[in-house]
Amino acid sequence: MNARKVTYREALREAMVEALRGDPRVFLMGEDVGAYGGCFAVSRGMLEEFGPERVRDTPLSESAFVGAGIGAALGGMRPIVEVMTCNFSLLAADQIVNTAATLLHMSGGQFSVPLVIRMATGGGKQLAAQHSHSLEGWYAHVPGIRVLVPATLQDARGMMAGALECPDPVLIFEHQTLYNREGELAEDAGAVAIHGAKIQRPGRDLTIVAYGAGLWKSLAAAEALAAEGIDAEVIDLRVLRPLDDATIVESVARTHRVLIVDEGWRSGGIAAEIGMRIMEQAFYQLDRPVARLCGVEVPIPYAPQLEHAALPQVEGILEIARELIHGHE
Amino acid sequence: MKLELQNADHGIDLLRQMILIRRFEEKCVELYAGQKIRGFLHVCIGEEAVAVGALGLLAADEAVVSTYREHGHALVRGIAPGAIMAELYGKREGCAGGRGGSMHLFDAATRFYGGNAIVGGGLPLALGLALADKMRGNARVTCCVIGEGAMAEGEFHETMNLAALWRLPLLVLCENNLYAMGTALAHEHAVDGVSRKADAYGIASDSVDGMDVLAVEGAARGALERVRSGTGPFLLECRTYRFRGHSMFDAELYRPKSEVEEWKARDPISQLAAGLESIGRSGEKLRAELELAADEVIGAAVEFAEAGQWEPVADLTRFVTSETS
Known part of the structure; x- marks a missing residue:
């Protein structure tokens, strides 16, 4: 098995690129995901390949673009929404907790929300009290959503496919200190399970x-x-x-x-x-x-x-x- | 009412729909008193012209995202009265399986996406539905119903900006009933004329007498034509009034009785009945007949709800996540 050196960031990007290439319903949206290349440079180069419709820059409107992800998912798309950090996700917490997490149950099983939300989490980069918190545990409190915390390159590369296949909302928390982490990844690394320790x-x-x-x-x-x-x-x-x-x-x-x-x-x-x-x-x-x-x-x-x-x-x-x-x- | 009916039959159909909503909700109030319906119950009595005039124009495959005062919207969109009543009862045969109740009517078949009890919370969802349609090349409209209270929420402004920026096929239908629960418009909005908020986003808007079903229909037709032409979103404000309290727990301390009476004099049902009278149809006779017919439908709906089953408690955790996942 051939291996190559990649960073956690590159592994995440590979997974998204693969998803956008493989399924016309998949698109990425969030603040600075396009022209800027992503706050943490995860989506760099994707705008060039997929264009502004599918790598969609949004204004600073977390509630609206996370909610738009919910609506787009209901409308037959498979959105990946990037929220810069989980701290900012609180501006969209209503949409995540009151809508994305409740809709299937509240509608008696009629409306599932196949939405993936990615966000950075955690401290260690001297970004202080509004960019460094770890809120994945809060979200894990909420029935109706799945909470993924990829730590390894294999998971950074492989969890996205499963998240996009999941008919329910999936939140992916990427620790800020991991983006530059480099290691060996199999040439043919692909999907991994999104359940189980x-x-x-x-x-x-x-x-x-x-x-x-x-x-x-x-x-x-x-x-x-x-x-x-x-x-x-x-x-x-x-x-x-x-x-x-x-x-x-x-x-x-x-x-x-x-x-x-x-x-x-x-x-x-x-x-x-x-x-x-x-x-x-x-x-x-x-x-x-x-x-x-x-x-x-x-x-x-x-x-x-x-x-x-x-x-x-x-x-x-x-x-x-x-x-x-x-x-x- | 200045009646500009193309034909009397259409007017009668509008009257029939408004009467169905009115009688349905009067029955709801009665059933609430009898404790058949519990929780929060918000009726739209007085506001029927908005639902009938505007939502009646949507095509069958167009989507509606509504508020917690949505029985009328659901009826106009074609959700079976029995399924709505069963939902209010909390029965498994309800349009949300008894999981949602009055504030959370859902129906996939008619693309009715709730029943949202977070004021303004439906706007981003509607934005996303419109986005999906645009990305998939579906030429259809998503209609998001809000109250004027929602216009003070950040979601309203975020959604308006994005809908305009992305030129999405979204009709925001505002039922301006002058009160956000018990807070009068003058205490909730810095500027009067709430449809003017659309100007800030370069969104076309209109404001119409929401007690006049024909006026609502005319304005909504224009709004929908515009949205369907691909020029982006539209905000339609319908100035209306709820004759009853906010919910069943409202002592109505915040508004004078005289104001309620003034608005009742503009009852959309009476106005349309009078309009039909003026073109030679017996409005009151029609009204009586339509009430009788509505009562039959509602009676059947109540029977359906009464006969419904309680979802087994063993199913409590079904649909927290999808059963295929």
Whole structure:
């Protein structure tokens, strides 16, 4: 199998280009997706290939263009709507939560909404409190939508096809620090499942549940732990709704210790949900209380040392992992 | 009313439709008192001319996105009265399977996309339907019904701008009934003459007496011709009035009774009946006959709803996501 070097950004672009080439119903719309090439340069070059009808720049009207995505989906198109960051998605939260997520159920099964919404999430680039938050956990609270959190190149490349095939609204959260991440991708990389978590690193002593940028921090921590003789298993959640309880519970049943890494705020976050599911389904398998490392409950600050401290980091994962293995020292 | 009827039969048909809506909703109010209908119930009594005059002109495959005061719109678009009544009852035979109730009537067969209880929330959806039609080369109109209250929402302005920018086949039909729930127009809009808001977006607009069904029809015909010609969206304001409260829980503290009486004197049904009288048809006799016929239809609708089934609770989580996914 031939592999080549690509970035996460390029993998996302390849997936969209493939989708637009393969299905005339698919189009991309959002702020600066066309002439600018995308705020994070994901759609660069697509305007030239597909033209302004199908790579459609929108004004700063999140509610209207996200809602237009819903309407276009109802009208037989397969829109991909890009919202620059999940912070801005709050301007369209009504359309997402009150319309996209409700329509199928509220209409008694008559109107499904095959809409894909992509947005950047997360901190780590000193963009401060209105460009750095992690709101995927909020959206994962809402029945009726599917929440994807691709962390790997394979998922960045492969989740779009499944998202576009899904008859229901799919939200894709792309962590801002991953766009430049480079790695090897198979020449023939294609569609991947849009359900299920994946064990990215098997281990015996401890389960680390992570997603998005937290996956890479967790894998780095696992390497450091290995040097200390601790064999950590790392699970990439990949999908926050629906959550893959089985993979988590099965892992915990083997390792008996679990740490959840989640960049979102601690209170009421997705880590809390995962922790509770472990309590419900694997309580008697636990040798230690469920642990979590979340974003500190502050608006993400600009100053580098403060931002660093506000987000889960490798050191924090190591500290908790050691404690889960050795107890308090 | 200055009656410019091409033929009396058309006038009678308009009268028939308005009377059906009126009687249907009077029955709804009665059923609400009897607790057959629960939740929120918003009736359009007094505003029937807008639904009948404007939505009656849409082709069968043209889409409607409506508000939470939409029973009249649904009836005009051809959703079966029984399916609407069953929805108000919350029965499985309802046009949304009992999931939506009064505020959320849906019907795929007639391209009726709700029944939206978020004021202004339907506008972006309608924009997208119009966008899809334009991209797919379908020469048809999407009509989004709003109240004047929605014009204070950001969605209105975002949608108007985008619809004009992309020259989309969208008719925004504003039922200006002078009150956003209990807030009078003067307290909700900085400028009077709400159709003028279209000017800011270069959108053609018109404003018409919404108590005169023929005037509404005439203006809507012009608006639709324009939208269908591909020149972009159109805003049609119909100045109307609801004779009843906002919902069933409205003490109507915010408007004088005399104002309600003044508007009732302009009842669209009475006006049209009088108009028919003036061209030699017995308006009142017609009215009585049409009421009788409407009552039969409504009686059957109530029977249908009464006989309907409750969706089994086991089905509660059906359709949260598609069953094929």
